[in-house]
Amino acid sequence: MRSIQVEQVSKHYRLGVIGRGTLREDVHRWVGRARGRPEALSHDGDELKRGDYIWALRDVSFEVDQGEIVGIVGSNGAGKSTLLKILSRITAPTTGAVRLKGRVGSLLEVGTGFHPELTGRENIYLNGAILGMPKHETERKYDEIVAFSGIADFIETPVKRYSSGMRVRLAFAVAAHLEPEILLVDEVLAVGDAAFQKRCIGKMGEVARGGRTVLFVSHDMSAISALCERVIFLDGGRIAADGDTDATIETYLAALHGSGPEFGEVLVTPAGTSDGEPITLHAVRTMDSDGRVRGDFKSAEAIIVEFDFTRLEPIDYLRIGFELVSARGAIVFHSFHNDLSEMLPHEPTGGVERLQAIIPAGLLNGGIYQIRPFLRRHRRGSGWILRDAPGPSVHVMLNVPNPDYMASKRVGVVAPMIEWKSP
């Protein structure tokens, strides 16, 4: 059953200070209109030409079913907050329409409407009423709210004496007991200790299981992936991706980290290695065991990572390596060419040299990973010669050899196929 329908919603904001001068401008416009002249400022084209307006949202459409928890991700200025403001009726869209079924509760920066001079108890009633809870309902839930907030001892103290954490607890407790059909949450979890955050996440899950809909905006990907089954990625006011949590988060993080992942071979620019170093990395590529350069792998295949470089002179304690980084930014592992034994002759050949690292089959989980090459001198003060350079990405599809238990992704950072025995 539908709970939220957003149909081609756009929102533009006027840039700059509005105030002095607008009355004159308005009068000018009214006079112009009265004389039957076309309006100089009212056409979209003109407005954009003047550079006075910015589109915070453009043609955003989506639908959410009752009971879904949908995460909304995007970089700052992508339109997340504007979307929530429209859904919570703080501001109206410029075009388009939104349909919401039932009562909407919003948690856009909690503690809104708290009056510092009033006590916790008085603020519970006031905040409840601001959020749309009738008095008798607040009365009924009062004990539950106080218990959830965990600040029963301070409930008769004016809120101005509370710590910011206590305020958030109290505010979230009120909002969480609002029992709206639709709950909008914007970055509340930033404040409060870990235990409280856990309780908040639990409460949101409970709200959704009770047949209510939750829209959750956050920059915290672990909170999003813990809570949401579906994620909408906003980019520049448009929906860039909408779907399964992991896939959308991967798309978002890939977009966040630059121009998107490059697969197969990446040529390292000369600027990647610092000047005056006697070693230059030219290229990093991923290949299968047949030597074909590829970006897509099954987890049951080994991935060969190949490094091309030149040395001008012998380098003591040189370590060539890479880190493998998951789409969520977790470092899966570090590896260096001489972990097992020295694989590189001390004397350079003079030409392009080559090393291969083999990521074993049956280790990685499904997902997109980036290889970031390293060059460093071990046992030296500032040992890094090259670090954080973007290497190629690999797209790994998990394949569990037993066809009865196929999965595209497993819980966990890695998904090693471990040998089992019945001794």
Next chain:
Amino acid sequence: MTHPEPQSAVWTVIRPKGRWFDLRLRELWSYRDLVGLFVRRDFVAQYKQTILGPLWHVVYPLLTTVTFTIVFGRIARISTDSLPPFLFYLSGNVLWGYFNNSFTKTSNTFVSNANVFGKVYFPRLAVPLSTLGSSLIGFLIQFAIFLGFLAYFMARGAPVDPNAWALATPLLLLPMAGLGLGGGIILSALTTRYRDLTSVVTFGVSLLMYLTPIVYPLSAVPEAYRGIVMINPLTPIVEAFRFAFLGVGTVSVPHLAYTAVVTIATLFFGVLIFNRVERTFMDTV
């Protein structure tokens, strides 16, 4: 924990512009508890950490009245329709205080609540309505003081004549509140765009007081200027109030009817423009 099935839930539709004549009073009604809590908050919070607390409601009109009695009564010797000057000015101040408070505070609705309005939705009209409520409490305190002085003056045989019209006081307060609210919310809507209006309000209200028979009776206004004072819809209210409690005043039914019409028109127009502005004012503030 059991959740009631949200089957009865109704669809809310959010569009760029609301319908012009949709006053959304039903929605406002569902938030009536909020209005009550705002009144309480305003009243309670206003006097925390003050020495005199609600006594300010007493001190302010008394000091003003004493000043008026000296300046306009003793020095300028403006007529008070043969009434004791102190009672005459007190009656005017008590009434004017209510209008002044309602009007000035509601005219700041958007600007002073931008913080809350920017984060959560509730019918914005709840705020100016609660302002009327908290101003009314202040008025009632002052009104009680006025009645006390009235009784004192009567006991001393002053020529005042309270009559049955006093029972109609609530009917006089209604247009007073209506004009304060209507005018206030119109200005509050306009100030979201034109900030300079905020200073015009303070200035304008003090000028308006001189166009209202507060420091003089309507009967003392020369014929040539009387029309100007009569246009002011507040004039009949003040005169009727004085007539009801002190027995002297220039009141006529058509003039009171005029006030009623202006009040209804102001309120209607005010709610319309207010509802219009509340939808997008967050973008301009």
